[in-house]
């Protein structure tokens with residue numbers, strides 16, 4: 001299926017960068033949000049990101065201007081969906097919100113349009129039933145920051161059609177990404193499960209007093225070539241986010257092994273969320289560099 005027009009729903013951390021990636025790849029792209037403020041902030045951030053790419057010589061001025069001209073912004077879902085061939089939903093991570101969005105998209109988007117969700121934790125089978133086109137629904141899971149990270153996980157639910165999978169994989173390639181296909185929905189998909197396994201082992205080693213968290217981070221970087229240690233990564237992602245994801249996973253699986261590690265719970269309850277609060281495993285100064 002040929003894609004010309006893309007709608008991105010949600011203009012937050014992920015939606016704004018997914019929208020920019022699509023317009024840079026040449027697609028006429030609309031970004032929608034329920035509120036005008038985040039939409040205006042996204043537009044401003046996109047314009048300044050393009051300016052800085054031009055200043056660094058990574059993008060020509062005409063290409064930056066053309067990318068901005070291919071983007072439009074709207075608070076009307078109906079307006080944004082009307083001409084869309086493919087929608088990437090990147091709104092707040094709440095099932096009720098996403099179900100309502102998918103029902104509205106189903107009513108407003110052309111019958112051929114594919115409806116994908118960028119959700120990290122909700123398999124698309126949870127929203128496909130809100131539409132009359134479950135075969136055209138899947139996860140298209142980008143990583144943060146979406147402009148930079150190459151991986152996109154395309155996750156099919158049992159009813160996703162092969163044409164939908166092929167179209168979304170091809171779109172990801174056209175956005176300059178390296179898509180991976182996940183054949184069955186599983187909490188955390190693949191990349192976050194791998195990351196979770198490393199994080200859990202790091203927490204276990206630390207809690208048993210085998211090594212300090214600083215030394216565990218050092219080993220991950222110097223022996224495994226990871227750009228960041230698991231504790232540094234938890235601070236970057238936000239300990240609150242890690243904590244809430246573990247609870248959401250536990251709610252789905254009922255497996256006590258999926259509950260957050262006690263060290264994580266303790267920090268969450270203290271309000272030490274990592275970089276965003278200035279203290280997590282490490283302490284962060286004004287410039288958000290670790291000062292320990």
Ligand SMILES: NC(=O)c1ccc[n+]([C@@H]2O[C@H](COP(=O)([O-])OP(=O)(O)OC[C@H]3O[C@@H](n4cnc5c(N)ncnc54)[C@H](O)[C@@H]3O)[C@@H](O)[C@H]2O)c1
Pocket residue numbers: 009010011012013014015032033034035038089090091092093097101118119120121141142143144
């Ligand atoms: N942040 C990450 O690292 C990350 C990584 C991969 C995937 N995701 C997924 O991306 C999605 C968005 O995450 P985010 O971090 O960008 O969140 P965010 O909070 O930065 O942005 C969400 C945006 O959605 C908007 N919104 C809320 N309800 C809406 C509605 N009904 N219609 C339209 N817009 C609505 C909000 O106003 C907000 O601007 C989530 O599903 C999340 O699981 C996030």
